[in-house]
Amino acid sequence: MVRTRFAPSPTGFLHIGGARTALFAWAYARHHQGSFILRIEDTDVERSTPAAVQAILDGMRWLGLEHDEGPFYQMQRMDRYREVIAQMLAAGTAYHCWCSKEELDAMRAEQEARGLKPRYDGRWRPEPGRVLPAPPAGVQPVVRFRNPIDGATAWNDVVKGPISFDNGELDDLIIARSDGTPTYNFCVVVDDWDMRITHVLRGDDHVNNTPRQINILRALGAPVPEYGHLPMIHGPDGQKLSKRHGAVSVMQYDDDGYLPDAVINYLARLGWSHGDEEVFSREQFVAWFDGQHISRSPSRFDFDKLKWLNNHYLKHTDDAALAQLVLPRLAARGLTPKEGEADLAQACALLKDRAQTLNEMADTLGMFYTEPTISEADRAKHLDAAPPALAPALVDFAGQLAAAPWTKEAIAAAMKAVLASHGLKMPQLAIPVRLKVFGVAHTPSVDAMLAAMPRATVLARLGA
Numbered sequence: 001m002v003r004t005r006f007a008p009s010p011t012g013f014l015h016i017g018g019a020r021t022a023l024f025a026w027a028y029a030r031h032h033q034g035s036f037i038l039r040i041e042d043t044d045v046e047r048s049t050p051a052a053v054q055a056i057l058d059g060m061r062w063l064g065l066e067h068d069e070g071p072f073y074q075m076q077r078m079d080r081y082r083e084v085i086a087q088m089l090a091a092g093t094a095y096h097c098w099c100s101k102e103e104l105d106a107m108r109a110e111q112e113a114r115g116l117k118p119r120y121d122g123r124w125r126p127e128p129g130r131v132l133p134a135p136p137a138g139v140q141p142v143v144r145f146r147n148p149i150d151g152a153t154a155w156n157d158v159v160k161g162p163i164s165f166d167n168g169e170l171d172d173l174i175i176a177r178s179d180g181t182p183t184y185n186f187c188v189v190v191d192d193w194d195m196r197i198t199h200v201l202r203g204d205d206h207v208n209n210t211p212r213q214i215n216i217l218r219a220l221g222a223p224v225p226e227y228g229h230l231p232m233i234h235g236p237d238g239q240k241l242s243k244r245h246g247a248v249s250v251m252q253y254d255d256d257g258y259l260p261d262a263v264i265n266y267l268a269r270l271g272w273s274h275g276d277e278e279v280f281s282r283e284q285f286v287a288w289f290d291g292q293h294i295s296r297s298p299s300r301f302d303f304d305k306l307k308w309l310n311n312h313y314l315k316h317t318d319d320a321a322l323a324q325l326v327l328p329r330l331a332a333r334g335l336t337p338k339e340g341e342a343d344l345a346q347a348c349a350l351l352k353d354r355a356q357t358l359n360e361m362a363d364t365l366g367m368f369y370t371e372p373t374i375s376e377a378d379r380a381k382h383l384d385a386a387p388p389a390l391a392p393a394l395v396d397f398a399g400q401l402a403a404a405p406w407t408k409e410a411i412a413a414a415m416k417a418v419l420a421s422h423g424l425k426m427p428q429l430a431i432p433v434r435l436k437v438f439g440v441a442h443t444p445s446v447d448a449m450l451a452a453m454p455r456a457t458v459l460a461r462l463g464a
């Protein structure tokens with residue numbers, strides 16, 4: 001039974017890179033009919049906030065990455081961590097260390113002076129036959145993990161292949177501070193153990209933590225999960241992805257008018273591939289995603305490609321659903337389609353091919369729901385300089401529209417007839433009609449646009 005987890009620290013928003021990690025962990029569990037667990041790593045009380053927890057939950061819900069268990073909060077598991085620390089002290093796999101800050105500073109200075117890498121020298125580490133000094137009075141000790149000294153700790157990383165660290169490189173990590181609170185690496189270990197995690201997929205900024213976590217798991221007699229470390233996401237310029245490149249918070253993509261399916265499809269392809277497939281559903285991704293073909297090098301975020309995908313998903317969204325999605329965005333622009341105005345779903349159908357985001361759609365939909373204002377330039381070019389035949393042609397056209405069935409086909413036929421009898425070419429009539437009805441010179445096909453507007457509005461705007 002595969003069990004994966006996503007374990008964000010709630011210190012800001014849900015980052016798009018975190019979302020990609022979550023997606024891979026989620027898809028891996030789904031692919032194997034396993035379980036996906038959400039764990040909130042909130043032990044950094046200075047930086048963790050309830051708002052940030054909510055941002056994670058909102059982001060996960062918006063992306064549709066539903067968890068099977070949790071959310072578990074590390075702050076609610078303190079008793080359990082203390083219990084395991086007590087067990088390790090009793091078993092001798094952890095020990096008290098009474099070094100003061102001054103002693104540790106002196107240790108570091110001395111090692112650096114000798115050109116050595118600073119590390120804890122093990123002075124309170126119990127060894128057979130070794131007599132330790134008496135603990136100083138009035139000092140609260142920290143608890144250190146008794147890391148193995150010899151050999152190496154290795155794993156076959158799902159993403160990066162074999163990785164090995166010499167145990168001699170890893171010093172005896174503090175697992176509980178002098179006030180008794182457990183430290184980060186230790187909580188992760190106890191959680192992964194208790195939550196029976198089989199596959200840890202996370203960012204590769206955690207590679208250096210992995211040998212320490214494996215050693216603690218082994219000391220506890222706990223099973224060691226598989227690890228897969230995902231390379232970072234960079235901006236288009238190859239630098240760490242940041243706000244100056246564009247949106248980094250998942251919910252910003254919602255605000256900016258992206259569809260969750262487009263973001264999911266985009267993130268799935270970011271650092272993973274399946275042949276040359278570019279456009280696929282989340283079900284298809286789950287069916288393909290077996291942990292193979294994850295890129296070992298950082299990926300570059302391509303905002304244009306995401307926009308292209310978003311346009312694809314907009315085009316394939318049902319018109320009524322699109323109308324619901326765009327409605328709040330219209331409202332934010334002060335527009336609420338009413339009875340007797342253009343049908344929103346029909347209007348969406350006409351504009352969705354060209355829009356890259358829901359916000360762009362909302363902007364262009366304004367032409368259906370506001371009084372047209374014609375720019376001076378358009379008026380001069382397309383109306384004032386129009387041939388004399390335009391005025392009678394518009395009257396004729398309005399007259400025919402008043403009697404025609406209100407369909408795209410009938411409107412097209414009326415237009416053709418008017419062009420023929422007044423000796424005008426299509427743009428000579430269609431552009432002035434667009435300007436008068438919609439306020440802009442360019443729209444999707446004019447017959448369909450007019451058919452989406454109520455007849456009375458069209459006739460009034462044509463001056464009939």
Ligand code: GLU
Nearest residue numbers: 007008009041188202206
């Ligand atoms: N809380 C860690 C982070 O947000 C993730 C820890 C893990 O996945 O093991 O970077």
